[in-house]
Amino acid sequence: MKHVWMATGLLPLLAMPSLAAELSPIEQLGKSLFFDTNLSVNRNQACASCHDPDTGFTSPFDEFNAAGAVVQGSVAGRFGNRKPPSAAYATFSPILHHIDDDGVTIVGGAFLDGRATGKKLGSVTADQAQGPFLNPVEMGLPHAACVVARVLDPVDPFAYPVGYTDVWGADAAVEIPAEITGLCNDPDAKIDIGDEALAARIDGAFDRIAISIATYEATDEMNPFSSRFDAWVAGTGTLSEQERRGFEVFEDEDKGNCAACHVLAPTGREQRAVFTDWTFDNIGVPRNRDNPQGADYVDPGLGEFLRTDPVYAAYAEDVMGAQQVPTLRNLDKRLSPNAPKAYMHNGYFKTLEGVVHFYNTRDVLPRCADPLASEAEALAGNCWPAPEFEATMNKDELGDLKLTAAEEADLVAFLKTLDDR
Ligand code: HEC
Ligand code: HEC
Numbered sequence: 001m002k003h004v005w006m007a008t009g010l011l012p013l014l015a016m017p018s019l020a021a022e023l024s025p026i027e028q029l030g031k032s033l034f035f036d037t038n039l040s041v042n043r044n045q046a047c048a049s050c051h052d053p054d055t056g057f058t059s060p061f062d063e064f065n066a067a068g069a070v071v072q073g074s075v076a077g078r079f080g081n082r083k084p085p086s087a088a089y090a091t092f093s094p095i096l097h098h099i100d101d102d103g104v105t106i107v108g109g110a111f112l113d114g115r116a117t118g119k120k121l122g123s124v125t126a127d128q129a130q131g132p133f134l135n136p137v138e139m140g141l142p143h144a145a146c147v148v149a150r151v152l153d154p155v156d157p158f159a160y161p162v163g164y165t166d167v168w169g170a171d172a173a174v175e176i177p178a179e180i181t182g183l184c185n186d187p188d189a190k191i192d193i194g195d196e197a198l199a200a201r202i203d204g205a206f207d208r209i210a211i212s213i214a215t216y217e218a219t220d221e222m223n224p225f226s227s228r229f230d231a232w233v234a235g236t237g238t239l240s241e242q243e244r245r246g247f248e249v250f251e252d253e254d255k256g257n258c259a260a261c262h263v264l265a266p267t268g269r270e271q272r273a274v275f276t277d278w279t280f281d282n283i284g285v286p287r288n289r290d291n292p293q294g295a296d297y298v299d300p301g302l303g304e305f306l307r308t309d310p311v312y313a314a315y316a317e318d319v320m321g322a323q324q325v326p327t328l329r330n331l332d333k334r335l336s337p338n339a340p341k342a343y344m345h346n347g348y349f350k351t352l353e354g355v356v357h358f359y360n361t362r363d364v365l366p367r368c369a370d371p372l373a374s375e376a377e378a379l380a381g382n383c384w385p386a387p388e389f390e391a392t393m394n395k396d397e398l399g400d401l402k403l404t405a406a407e408e409a410d411l412v413a414f415l416k417t418l419d420d421r
Contacts, residue, residue: 030216040074040139051087056330066340068290069347079292083347091218113305126214143191144206146184225272246414280322284387288346289372298388321389363399
């Protein structure tokens with residue numbers, strides 16, 4: 001925020017409160033990259049396509065949210081296996097590490113299984129940002145050279161008010177030969193750079209692109225902390241009585257116990273809660289029969305990633321099906337009042353009412369006869385389907401909370417105060 005000094009030079013006055021915070025050149029570049037659909041193989045998908053600011057930096061697509069929750073990639077018919085989580089507030093996740101407590105607790109990283117560890121570029125979100133461009137079921141470009149070529153030579157120069165070389169200097173530019181760029185429209189092209197010096201320059205540019213995106217992801221624009229909850233904490237706004245009761249349920253260890261994982265401790269800047277401790281847990285979410293990988297698909301989560309790690313492989317079995325605790329900010333942001341939403345790694349839940357009822361009664365209600373029952377069917381049948389991974393499910397902190405219907409409703413009301421404005 002800029003300050004305007006009065007003529008006397010004594011009292012700072014806040015300048016025009018309506019002025020949006022200005023982005024620095026690298027932040028502006030990162031923003032342009034985040035919103036550029038040309039950085040996908042068919043020039044039809046940007047980061048923001050799956051992480052739309054108007055839906056809380058998650059998926060805005062009604063047809064996907066209502067069903068499998070996985071968003072189609074740049075190439076029609078290609079799908080991954082998970083719902084886009086919020087890309088906002090991800091900047092606060094620490095580099096993947098472990099805490100020695102009773103066993104080993106893994107903390108940090110990005111992606112629901114933590115596999116963007118932050119160890120490559122020193123930033124979790126920078127490591128993450130290199131994934132989607134080259135993922136065949138997402139933006140689908142066949143090689144990092146193609147990302148670099150499209151950033152350096154944008155089809156729409158106005159899309160980049162601040163260009164790559166404006167930030168990183170002319171020396172950081174890379175000349176990519178036409179025989180390589182000619183292959184960039186083919187998602188299945190096999191590109192081998194050959195020349196080692198050129199390959200190294202491409203890698204360097206691809207790293208700078210990722211760092212630029214991560215720098216934008218760390219701005220107030222993506223982490224505004226501007227919800228009604230924040231105003232209430234700051235003493236500049238109010239919550240209704242019901243919302244305040246819901247907050248009590250959220251916080252109270254003997255009630256919702258939500259803050260055990262969706263922590264309120266000041267992990268974000270300015271003492272604001274991010275609502276996650278960046279650990280991983282298996283809370284027993286049932287299968288989503290509409291998952292594009294098949295009705296029986298189960299998501300191995302952190303366990304599968306740890307299997308590939310020489311240090312942590314020994315702990316993999318204990319955390320099969322564990323997913324990273326997500327932020328709870330912007331849960332209810334949608335493009336129109338009845339637009340479908342999807343919650344959890346596989347988007348099984350479509351309503352916050354269903355989520356809260358699940359936490360409260362998972363271990364109390366009988367198993368649904370149909371293991372693939374949808375949320376709506378489970379609620380109507382007063383049952384819950386089996387979890388994806390039974391053996392590693394957390395039974396200590398959730399599943400039988402003994403909340404009344406009124407307390408459930410209060411908790412839902414509270415969760416809806418976490419949308420940024
Ligand atoms: C086709 C949809 C799609 C596109 C395009 C996409 N993402 Fe994602 N994003 C996802 C999905 C799905 C996940 C979770 C994947 C996983 O956990 O394996 C994710 C995860 C993330 C996360 C991690 C959030 C967390 O809590 O761990 C961030 C940050 C993110 N994306 C940013 C980006 C950026 C930056 C781009 C562009 C370079 C991008 N995404 C492009 C779907 C997409
Ligand atoms: C033991 C840790 C833990 C506790 C306690 C916990 N959660 Fe969660 N929460 C998680 C994890 C892990 C996920 C992601 C699970 C997945 O995707 O499979 C999650 C996901 C969610 C989501 C979905 C968010 C999204 O964007 O998809 C909501 C909403 C939620 N929790 C609310 C609550 C509420 C309300 C409570 C208290 C009643 C609570 N949680 C208690 C760990 C916890």
